[in-house]
Amino acid sequence: MEIADPTPAERRVWDAFPLGEGVDLRERPDSPQDGDDDPARGADWGPERTLRAEFLRELLLAGPVREGRTAGLKVTGARITGRLDLRYGTVGHPVRLRSCHFEQAPDLYGARVGALVLSDSVLPGLTAGALRADGVLRITCCRFTGPVRLQGAKLAGALFANGATLGTPGVAPAEPVLQLNHAEVGTDVWAPGLVAHGRVQLNGAVVGGQVNLNDAVLDAPGDTALHAEVLAVGTDLHAMRLRVRGRVNLGGARIPRQLNLAHARLANPGGVALRASSGVIGELWLREAAPVEGDVNLRRAQLDLLHVPPEVWPDRVHLDGLAYRVLTPHLPAEQRLPLLEREPDGYLPHPYEQLATAYRTVGDDAAARTVQLAKLRRRRRTLPPYARLWGHLQDAAVGYGFRPMRAAGWLLLLLCTGTLVFALHRPPALKPSEAPGFNPLFYTLDLLLPVIDFGQEPAFAPRGAYQWLSYLLIALGWVLATTIAAGITRSLNRQ
Structure with missing residues (x-):
């Protein structure tokens, strides 16, 4: 392959590629990303730090190799001009472009790569729908001003997005800022500290390991911040200290172990803050979380353990059909019963029966009877006057048989x-x-x-x-x- 008018940076990359060696174009490689080495200032970098997208394309698809060495693209601190177009291409080498500034969003739709690392870079977006990666995809600490499209991608390894920033504060994006709908991730989605100004979409995604959103910030006021209907996770979804403005939609999700929202703050005033209806979840934790602002919808969900202190529940909670085996922390029935009054559809017998069953499961028959008595008293309000009178007599005489x-x-x-x-x-x-x-x-x-x-x-x-x-x-x-x-x-x- 001939290089037409190569920049000094391109010559260095050309020589290092067949050897699999790295090229660091930063002025101060040993110092943190600041000053002129900040990729956000990459538009001002000169030819000594500039790589053309068409050069990288030719290098990755038909670059030189050397027998006995593993070729690979390993570049740090480059300015990449033009659009890196690898659509439907097969790249048999690892691609590592760290701390780079991309003038245009790379297009890897339908491409196949060994591993793709873009850590600490600044990009206007990433189009990689139907991507096939034999290794990991790293966008750790990247800053994206446009959408990251990974719908239908298949990653043999993990997706690392920890510390990444997606979207622009105060600007409502036209599409989700992170699109992982129907993607398949072989191990984990690792995104602690992720900041997303717009919707994060994982509808129908399959993750072999865990999803980690600890300390993440999802900001989509008045919209859906996390859209993960029918998400299938191999182990846990950790979201401790998660901060959300907007709706968290986990309808139909399959999380066999923990959905951990301890210390989280969920806020969607006037709408649904958390929806996990029809989900199958091992344990749902909202320990020491802030009071939820907005509705919680757990209709028809199936849980093994539900750990939610009474003060965390909002004024409206949809509970019809919710099934759980253990309710923690163990509290007197009088502290749990007010939750059942918050059902927007009025009196429903199932939430009372479920709460009584949970108390019987742990051997607290007295609390179970208290719940059954409260159920009959609540039902009494829905009866005609003559039936209410008879109910009052039964209650006063023997507590409907429970006293x-x-x-x-x-x-x-x-x-x-x-x-x-x-x-x-x-x-x-x-x-x-x-x-x-x-x-x-x-x-x-x-x-x-x-x-x-x-x-x-x-x-x-x-x-x-x-x-x-x-x-x-x-x-x-x-x-x-x-x-x-x-x-x-x-x-x-x-x-």
Whole structure:
């Protein structure tokens, strides 16, 4: 291949390529990226640091090789003019262009490369849809002013985007700033510290390892900041200390271990801040997170563990169909029940049943009964007036059967009332010559307790209003005694 009018930098790269050696064009290679070596100032770099895109294309596709050496492009601190067009090309060498300034967005659509490293560079974008990479793709600490298109890409290794900046603050992009929809990543998507001013899209992506968004900032106010419907992750999605303005959409995601949002701050006022409906997630953590600003939608999600303190939940939470096995931290039912009042669709029985099941799973039957009682009280509000009245009576008497010992109090009250009334108004004996001595206490016990017979009730017959009182005591005694027996039986069965 002949080089037409090569720049000094191109001559150096030409000589180093077949040897796989690196070329550092920075003025101060040993110092941090600052001053004139900052790629953001790369437009001012002269011919001694300039590489033409067409030169790089020819070098990568048909460059010289040397027997016994591994060729490769390893350049640091270059200004790359023109568009690096490698569409559908096959590059059999690693490509490393670190701390470079690109005048135009490289186009690698459908290309195949060994490894692609663009770390610390400044680019107006990257088009690499359907890219095939046999190694890793690194855009670590890159600054992109335009979109990074990786939809449908297949990476055998990992995608490193830690510390990268995508988009421009205060400018609403016309398309997602990072497009990984339907991409396949063999190991991890490693992006702690990522800053995205626009939508990050991972719809239908398949990641063999984990997705790491710790300390990331996703800024898309009024829009979707993270769009990851039907995302499939091999292990975890870590997003500790994540800061989001906009919606996080994880509908239908498959995350077998942790979705860790500890210390995160999610804000989308007036809209949905977090959606994980129909997802299958091992553990969802919002430990020590800031109170969520916006709705949370967990409808039909399946979780093994849900760790969300009560103060983190927003005013509106969609819970219908949510299934979880363990709820942590373990708190009294009274601290969990207000969450179920925040369902926008009003009373739904399933969230109460699920919460009661979670308490029973950890052996807290008392809390489970509290939840069941709260469910019936909430349902009562939806009933017609006559049914609400009957519900209030059931609640006051025995707590809908979940407070059976309350019946013992009513029995004691009725016993005292009956004893006093019949002591003042002794009922006449049916057969005075055969009747035992009248005892108002045991007479009332005979009326109230259906399985006990002290011989008082069949020997005496009250009349008038006192007869109706005896009928009432018999009926109430049956109901209350049966309730107490059922409560004792449930307690014995639990033990």
